[in-house]
Amino acid sequence: MSPDTRPAGPESPVLVDSLPVDPPPIDQETRSLLEWDQLAADLAVHGSTAAGRARCAELPLADSLAQSQARLAETTELIGLDGLIEGGLSFQGVADLGATLRHCCKGGVAGGEALLAVATTLAAARRLRRQIADHELRPLTSSLVAELRTLPELEQRLHFCLEEGGRVADRASAPLAELRRQLLAVRSERRERLQDLLRRFAPLLQDTVIAERNGRPVLAVKAGAASQVSGLVHDSSASGSTVFIEPQAVIALGNRLRELEGREREAEREVLAALSALVAAEAGSLETLQRVLVALDFGLARARYALALGAVRPELSGDPSAPFLLENLRHPLLRPSPQRPQVVPVTVKVGSELRVVAITGPNTGGKTVTLKSVGLAALMARAGLFLPCGGTPRLPWCDQVLADIGDEQSLQQNLSTFSGHVRRIARILTALPEHPSEAAGASLVLLDEVGAGTDPTEGAALAIALLQHLAERARLTIATTHFGELKALKYDDARFENASVAFDEETLSPTYHLQWGIPGRSNALAIASRLGLAPGVLERAQELLAPRGEGELNQVIQGLEAQRRRQQEAAEDAVALLASTELLHEELLQRWEQQKEQSAELQEQRRRQLETSIREGQQEVRRIIRRLRQGQADGETTRLAGERLKRLERDHRPVPERRQHRGWMPVVGERIRVLSLGKSAEVLELAAGGRELTVRCGPMRLTLPLEAVESLSGQKPQPPEPPAPKVQVRIPAGLGAGPSVRTERNTVDVRGLRVHEAEAAVEEQLRVANGPVWVIHGIGTGRLKRGLREWLAGVAYVERVADAEKGDGGPGCSVVWVK
Template sequence: MSSSGTGSHMSDTEKALKDTLELLEWPRLCEYLSKFASTSQGCRECKRLSLPLDVSASRQRLAETMEIGALDELIEGGLSFQGIHDLEDTLFHCFKGGVVSGEQLLEVAETLSSARRLRRQIDDPQVRPVLTTLLVDLATLPELEKLLKFGLEEGGRVADRASERLRDLRQKCQRLRLDRRAVLHELLRRNAPIFQDTAIGDRSGRPVLALKVGATDKLAGIVYGNSASGNTVFIEPHAVIPLGNKIASIETEICNEEHRLLTSWSKEVGENFSSLEHLGKVMLQMDLALARTRFGKWIGGVPPTLYEEFDSPFMFRDLRHPLLVCQQLNSQGPVVVPVSLEVGSTVRVVAITGPNTGGKTVTLKSVGLAVLMARSGLLLPCVESPSLPWCSQVLADIGDEQSLQQNLSTFSSHITRIGRILQAVEDVEGPSLVLLDEVGAGTDPSEGTALAIALLRNFADKARLTIATTHLGGLKSLKYSDSRFENASVGFNSETIQPTYRLQWGIPGRSNALDIARRLGLDSVVVKNAEDLMGPKGLEDVDNVIRGLEEQRQRQQIAAEEAAALLARTELLHDQLISQWQKQCLQSEEMQEFGRKKVENSIRKGQKEVRSLIRRLRDVGADGETARRVGQRLRQLENDYQPAIISGNSQDWAPQVGDQVRLLALGKAGEVIAISDDGLQLTILCGVFRSTVCLADVESLDGRKPRDVKTVVNVKPLSASGPNPSVRTSRNTLDVRGLRVHEAEVVVEQYLRTNFGPLWIIHGIGTGKLKRGLRQWLESLPYVERVADAEQRDGGTGCSVVWCK
């Protein structure tokens, strides 16, 4: 969506797109996003964030956002891009044959090292397939990194070890410097009276002594100037001039050798330009993805679902204006009031009406920014899972009276911008979202209404969705003549003279000007005259109709909520009756013949009446009174049948192979896959977890206990001093694979409290986290003697054996 030109060279379409981004304050959102970038280039790219050109690119960005976000949560302290530098200028300079500084070359080495670390953390085709694909052709050039780090010290200084010649020259230069300093100190010692002080100064890189102004004839040398007071002359003694000349000559050789090395290393960087440039782009792409996910979590965002189909619906639940959310989080401002939108596939135009300051413009901007954010791979400040069609462009004409940069409130400005929007819709393929604020305003109401209707019908033919705010009453009736139109309004409390900022769908907003004027104390005579001028008495009062619709909508909403609650309770009772009937059918025919027939007749009668109640609640004409009567009858049915349901919970229950049971220790359901010969031990499969438990440790899913629980006994050795069994069996083996550490502890403790002898615990190898957690816990128990790995035939390191004291 970025423009390719500026000023007069921009087309109408490009101007319309540019105006839209400014009106929706997209650059301000990008500024917030840039604060979450980890690198300087990432920050720069966030501020000028580009919009993908197709739905696959948008989905790619969203997948990157979600994958790197999950990884960022797993790593303690989060994913770090420390050491990644902006190499664009350095690489270009080296590619052109230039020589860069040691500090710049060291940044190249640090970037290679950090990129290698990030690749190790990110590379996982199973968990992060999208990000891993980006790393396929990534070259981190370890040899180049080693070369640069060997030849450069911290700060970019060329190290002595970089070459023998450099080392020898520096050592020779250092010896000469020491010799020169010794000569100067000797001069200071022998001629102390003629010097102002004993410090050795520096002038133009040459050592000088502070000689008293009257003693210049007592020490030969080169004068480099006087002090500000004129009492001191700075002179380089002749005795050290030859040494200084030699040092200068060697320093020149040192500089030439350093330049030779930097030239060689810069050439190496230039020869790897393509690999380094690609690495920089991948690291930038990763940094942008991380910035998107951290920004999304900061605003409480959720991932949207993007559809390719033109007529896909817009679904936003509790959408909050992203910039207002940022403002609230930054300054602890007021809570942002959300809006919910559900625009069906056949709706093309939504007309939002209502009073000023009610939130109409905020709604427009919220939707526009949400569409741009979804296209850019950002998370949306909504709840649940928002969905929308991928829009090739968002076009807006929003008059902002608070803008100091442009005057967009005049009729001519609106028409100019709308003309560009019409052209953009014609020029660009794909679904378009058009946002119009106060369409048709700024001119004669009748002409403005006619123009607005014509515009909206045109957009209904060409754009995927147009949302327009208006005060023109003529637009409120379009819904009733064209199914592509829908009405919405912002709520207003006439008692408090305050907007509610809530968006109401299906009904237009009514004018509140006279109500506001009356409550603000305007002369009642003026208000009464205004009401008389509203229209002839015999004509239908549109505001009264709208008021009646609002009241009816509230009543229907309350009735619908009550009916939904009753329907849920009724269907639950229906399910309970069906379940009870099925249980009765399974009982012995000889023992339950008389009672079964009686209960079946009663249940069938109850089912018939419950189904009748459900049909009454589902009827389109059901109202509050219907719901109330159904509720009364439902409570009677509950009282009549509840005792039978409760009494039906037989305690005479025995699990069979294939039954679903609940493990009391874990509170989880599992399947019975085997039963011991005596019926007292069950093998349960709970997900990937398999364990053998006592019959008393399970119950049915509906809460029934197994029969003969009291007969269950724990087999113990005949003598405490007898030898413990050393053979692994199904009874002394627990399989805890797939459980968390604390869940496995519960299962193991349950066994240890009811059994004796060694216990084999199968925990698998995996990452070792489960094994380490169990070992640490077992070793802390006072009644555990020791824990060791099982023998190889019993599982080796994937199984631990526990001996109790």
Template sequence: MQAETLELLEWNRLCQHLSTFTTTKLGAIASTRLPIPDRYEQTWELLTQTKEAYALEERNAGVSLDGIQDITEAVLRAEKQGNLSASELWAVATTLAGARNLRRQIDNADCCPNLQILTSDLRTYPDVEQEIYRCIDEGGNVLDRASARLGEIRDELTAVRDQIITKLQNIMQRNANSLQEQIITQRSDRYVLSVKSPQRDRIPGVVHDTSSTGMTLFVEPNSIVQSNNRLRQLQKMEQTQIEIILAALSAKVTDIAEDLQRLLIIVTKIDLAVAKARYAYWLGANPPYFSQRQEHQAIVLRQLRHPLLVWQERNEEGRSVVPVDILVSPDIAVVVITGPNTGGKTATLKTFGLAALMAKAGMYIPAREPVEMPWFDLVLADIGDEQSLQQNLSTFSGHIRRIGRILDALSDQSLVLLDEVGAGTDPSEGSAIATALLEYLGEHTSLTIATTHFGELKALKYQNPKFENASVEFDDASLAPTYHLLWGIPGRSNALAIAGRLGLPQDIIDAAQTRVGIGSAEMNEVIAELEAQRREQTQKTTAAAHLLAETERLHSEILERAEKMRSQAKELREKQEKEVAAAIAQAQKEVGRVIRKLQKGEQSDEQIAAVQRTEQRIEELTKRHMPEVIEQKVEVLVKIGDRVRIPKFGKVAQAITAPNSSGEFSVRLGHMKLTVNLADIEKIS
């Protein structure tokens, strides 16, 4: 049933989109088969990795996975003692180098402890990598330096080949008129000349091939037969040496095959984490905060957008995505969504279902912060018609079959999504079945969201406190849905209004209204009034939010300017103090110089008195312009856990250490840890 739900919610399409943000082939393959964890601990681990990768991307320090290739088949063959080709060995070497570079990048970062734990298990064997680089080049060729014997063989090969070419060039010069073309070619790996058939006797030798017209013979002159034979021998010897070298290198890969398998798993996990982070950035998504429904925490998903529709809007010129707000109180177990066809009810189901799956898979949710939702152990859906000509099933039968499978798989932490519950049969019986089913699910699931056209289901909210109503908004002026979701208000029937505006005679509308009943019209009027009140309240809330944002901006600007003025005043004061200190120091030097002169000559009482008056004046200036340094004993007034205010930030923090002898101690301010002094804080009792 879970696999069927993934297909209904188009999970595979989302995985395909995610794969475009991967770097390696391994990551691309893994992302298209992205599993859904069945334990909360697995989800938390994946989400933590995504958060750390996102932090790296935000700092423009995103990790590089260059060089890492899909060497899965090569490693599996090496485990079975098989030999690898030169290109496969080169891929092993670049993968080892890429993994080592990846580990270095993550080790040097200070915001990814969990990714560091992951890369700590990477073993990259630089000795194996360097040995492969020594023997093989990027094109997959075995180098002469791979072994001394291979170098010797290739030197002789070059000499024999040059000898053959020289002899053939001499023959071509002497017999130019006998040749079809002045070129040296090969047939069966032997060097030959293209000789005109009538001139066959002019160049004696072995004929290896004939042209399609029979006018050209490819002849190996007798003078180079032995050289060609030696060339073939040397080529076989070269191939033998290459195979020996590749076998030795393959044996080294066999020895580390188990660690290579682990390496591929680790780099794939990191590639997926980075891809999820980049996809989140592209979507403008935010990390989910998981709550347990039994902890009485609400589901908060504001401005939630369908990720597949966002992709269509940006990459396939689709229409603009209308976000929805999904706000479910903790005591609500069933949400009934009503409204007109094509109004977005089914899209809302799919959007929320995909959000729940993305959160389980450790992905960010395309909604505004904060993103709060429970961790559902299963997401089960019945969306769309299930008709089968082979099984002769009606729409109703298809729904019931699928709902039966949902009930078999159900748990008390499941999310159930039902589209047009009870549809496809007699309305009275379908409504009764839908009511009983929703009441059952309300007692046995974490949350059920159902769409319906049955008016009876709208009244369940007023009979059972676990039920909540929602509706898709309808614009009476344009006779079209707005795709906005209204909470706490059931959808009103619009069929008669639409029929009237589209030209159905009024007497027929009136007759239909009498059959529907006066109560239905009154109910529609009440719902319309509620919708108008909701729109007015939403406008006021939006205006208040803008006003609050502007106030916060002005407050921050004032604080910034005040701090700047305090800083400038402090700098000016320090500058003045330095200037006064310099002047006083200069005056003191001058007084000292005068005193020394007086000590050498005759001293008069008047001169001594002048010096004393000068010293007294300097002392007065010092007291007036220079700050008096008073040593104060630091008294410990703050203990761990106390709340203190930091005036220069205008924020309240919590002490996490006791003050030292200098009055300094650590506080936690939000997610930051700061060191402050007792002189810079105010105690909050």
């Protein structure tokens, strides 16, 4: 192998002719290592406009903590607003006005479509401002749109002068309208002449269609007849059999059209120039409007990206020593796939006193993914993006995120793997401030396989010295390593902490879970065994590890891991028990609330039933009184009315309140209240030792028990022994004979029913009747009445049937007396 083709390394430099290329700034290189551009591309998918997507693709970082917090607040407000509006916030009609504004400001004339885009953007901005403006709910975004000037006069002028597609409207200019009217007339005249020529020269033509050559109308004339058609020859067919001639009769009209079209273009240009000047005059307001719309689109893209990730808003602290709390953090660029059905989250909890975290464990265990996840989380929070975490993530505002991840081997720059790492780490140290107090925010350093690529002993020593140095200058350094010496730093320096990626010894595969406080084992021998390495080699390797004590160290780590698993299982059992208890408590509370609601509903139902019953009783009492007043009641009617009143009194007597009002007894002439009627009455006389009293209530004289009355102030009498309630109705003399009293309960309405249906309804009423029954059947054709009378004549327990009194329906109602 020639010297020029040997692989690069510390001892074998390669000479190249190309000049060395200066590396990009370390912070920019870090973002590239963390795949920040890919995250920005994912964010740009959620942009609504071209300018907004371009801003998302840039994904600028905030310059201060206040700016980051403002972006997070904007994202929160837009998430809520986008969910409230049906279909979400729409940027339809918003265009990128940058090129149009620059062209107009230089005195250029913008096209109709570009100017119409200005009008649609102004309309969309006015709509968005109306949807967003609410200083109480959305103070930040409302303040942002408050700067907008939507220029309604300019929008109206543009819409007035321009039609769909950017065409200048006839109404935009009187000369333009006149020119287009003339153009229409000339085109119509030329078309008519051409149609006339088609008819005249039809035998001489190859085709009866008017063609076009060089923008002029032509006739397809046969070559042999070309001399018979005067005009201008524009073209001929490939075969030579057809000659395309513009007839002489329309040449002058064509020339006139060309002249008018040129004047039309000039008139349109004048309108567009005037509109462009109006746009240029408002360039400042339009640039502000464009800037606000891009900021809104950028914020809305952040909101929709957060929803797509299931992300939550982080809390940023201005204290560089604030703790990192990222619970169940998911890498935002990892998506579930058939090869990786789920993404395992990691939890990062770093207290204020910690400065360095050393992550150990087997290869492909997720150490590098953890580094990138934490780095992206710090950058995303600074950029105003929500984090794909559980709970509420908390972390300090990081003005520097610096990383050395991946292989920096380069043949062009004569760098081996170790040399590339050292060069990049040197640039990281240069970028860090000498004193952390001088920094604007916290600094986060991420180192992958620190000290690798060289002699293990020297590499471990260099890694220890580097981490101790970074503990003085950086807020937090997270490093992955396989060096066992780094695992012991925690026990000598409280600023250091160990973490490891879990490994399943049964399946001999990593679980991607991050464990804190326990260093990890590389599990190289276990992995080699799974991959089929000879058992003899593995046994010899185990023997070589024993004198160095690494086997005992692994046994200690293994014991710690087992203890941690047991504690984790116990904690999970306790959490499950707590969850079950909370569910049981919630269920008991729900049942108690249901019982309370059911009890309240039952009481309300009973109250409504009581009120309904009282109203029905009062209505029936009024009907009885009204019939008794008619002066046609006989003794039987009086007896039935009295019995009915007694039943009503028993059914609707309210339960007296158990209030102690002693010492009151009604006296003759006193006004009292009758409980069953709810009305006042005058005491006429007392009987049965004061246990009964006769009162006058309106036109009625009633004999009531003492318990059936109370004083007007609500006082209750308390007799020695409550007598049975007794109701007597006295009818004034002179009342003639008449039918019994008709009520709703002894009345059945069969109008509209068929005879057999009416028979069933009347029979049901007769079976429960204790007096006469009124059957309302109407007059009509008389078929229903005759059918019922014939049927009732054959019913054994019916005594007689007669028409009702005139006041009760006369011939339209039959009264049935039962035996």
